[in-house]
Amino acid sequence: MIEHDEARLLLADLIVPGLSDPGRGAALRAHVAVCGSCRQDVGELQRIDEIMREAGPIPEPSADLEARVLDAVIAAARRPAPTRLWSNLTALRVAAAGALTLAATAGVAALMDGSGGGFRPDTSKALAGSPDWRGATGTLAVGTLRGSPAIRIELQGVPGPATGATYQVWVGTREARIALGMIEPDSAGHAEAVLPLPTGAVGFPGLWVTNEPDDGDPAWTRDWIVRSTA
Amino acid sequence: MSADTTDGELLARIGRGDEEAFTLLWRRLSGPVLALGRRMLGDDAAAEDVAQDTFATIWRAAATFDPERGAPLAWVFTIARNAARDTARRRRLTVVGEPPELADDADGPSEIVAIESERFHVHAAVASLAPRAREVIELAYYGGLTQVEIAARIDVPLGTVKTRTRNALALLARSLDRVEVR
Ligand SMILES: [Zn+2]
Numbered sequence: 001m002i003e004h005d006e007a008r009l010l011l012a013d014l015i016v017p018g019l020s021d022p023g024r025g026a027a028l029r030a031h032v033a034v035c036g037s038c039r040q041d042v043g044e045l046q047r048i049d050e051i052m053r054e055a056g057p058i059p060e061p062s063a064d065l066e067a068r069v070l071d072a073v074i075a076a077a078r079r080p081a082p083t084r085l086w087s088n089l090t091a092l093r094v095a096a097a098g099a100l101t102l103a104a105t106a107g108v109a110a111l112m113d114g115s116g117g118g119f120r121p122d123t124s125k126a127l128a129g130s131p132d133w134r135g136a137t138g139t140l141a142v143g144t145l146r147g148s149p150a151i152r153i154e155l156q157g158v159p160g161p162a163t164g165a166t167y168q169v170w171v172g173t174r175e176a177r178i179a180l181g182m183i184e185p186d187s188a189g190h191a192e193a194v195l196p197l198p199t200g201a202v203g204f205p206g207l208w209v210t211n212e213p214d215d216g217d218p219a220w221t222r223d224w225i226v227r228s229t230a
Numbered sequence: 231m232s233a234d235t236t237d238g239e240l241l242a243r244i245g246r247g248d249e250e251a252f253t254l255l256w257r258r259l260s261g262p263v264l265a266l267g268r269r270m271l272g273d274d275a276a277a278e279d280v281a282q283d284t285f286a287t288i289w290r291a292a293a294t295f296d297p298e299r300g301a302p303l304a305w306v307f308t309i310a311r312n313a314a315r316d317t318a319r320r321r322r323l324t325v326v327g328e329p330p331e332l333a334d335d336a337d338g339p340s341e342i343v344a345i346e347s348e349r350f351h352v353h354a355a356v357a358s359l360a361p362r363a364r365e366v367i368e369l370a371y372y373g374g375l376t377q378v379e380i381a382a383r384i385d386v387p388l389g390t391v392k393t394r395t396r397n398a399l400a401l402l403a404r405s406l407d408r409v410e411v412r
Pocket of ligand 1 (some may be wrong): 003005
């Protein structure tokens, strides 16, 4: 017979072939048969064993992928200063083509901050709806999220995007703007997203929410839904 | 910062623009995210897109991560799943288990999401094991080696291999307690 204190350290022996020392298996099984705590642990180990078999190996990222991700992110972290940002459309296009700086998703923002949790508004104003999007209205609040610049956008009366399309949030000027992320209304036509503002985008002159076909083209369409322009 | 730094601490640092923390999180979770992408999309190149988009979003959105509203791994899992769906749309791929026509299946979408979340958490736990513990687990499960073969391969006494295997599995079992599905 094996005591509990010893048995609980050997439970994996019941799962992994070849782990048990000769002659110990029977005594271990005898203990587990009468010990609820060990039985529960064996159940968890069994589950791990199954998951390890089903999930397959953990791939090693290629050096190329790693360089792509780390370089792009570090480049994004060293974005140009605000004045250059708004005047240098080429740089923005390059950033946009990388897609990395643009990849905030409404899913994430809405998930973590759907109720605006943590967001502190400083100013707030109404967004103008496009005549092409009858009934679309919205509110823009500019403030901070845990001390960092951020905006909160609320939309009303906006139907969900068509298949293959997304609604994108842009800030900047008509000539030079960057995409902050996506926003996705629920079935009631309501959407809310809190999006962090890159350092270079603080004090942006205009904001647009546009309808963008998912065609891989990082440039914006003229199909705006709501906007706020200086 | 070291291997002991928690995922939550790394996210907090990333939220403040810490590149080193980001690199550490990448080293820890890129493999599990790639594996998730492969399982969901069945395509290695698409899985790379998933990993790239996931980590770009983590970099951008880490400041919005609120530990009071969920666990770090659950947050990363949600981002990775969204990235997989976006990648699928872009590449016209089908996401395994996600399309509505499978909703009547016994393993409906939400159940598949729960299973994928569990796999992701276990992979993340494997990736967070000490290198020596990870080695025996990977040789046993992915290399298909017996305990005796592992001992010969890494030139360590059989008893040591067994102890490492038992301890590692106990640590992995604990990772199941942390699985959250949203
Ligand atoms: Zn016991």
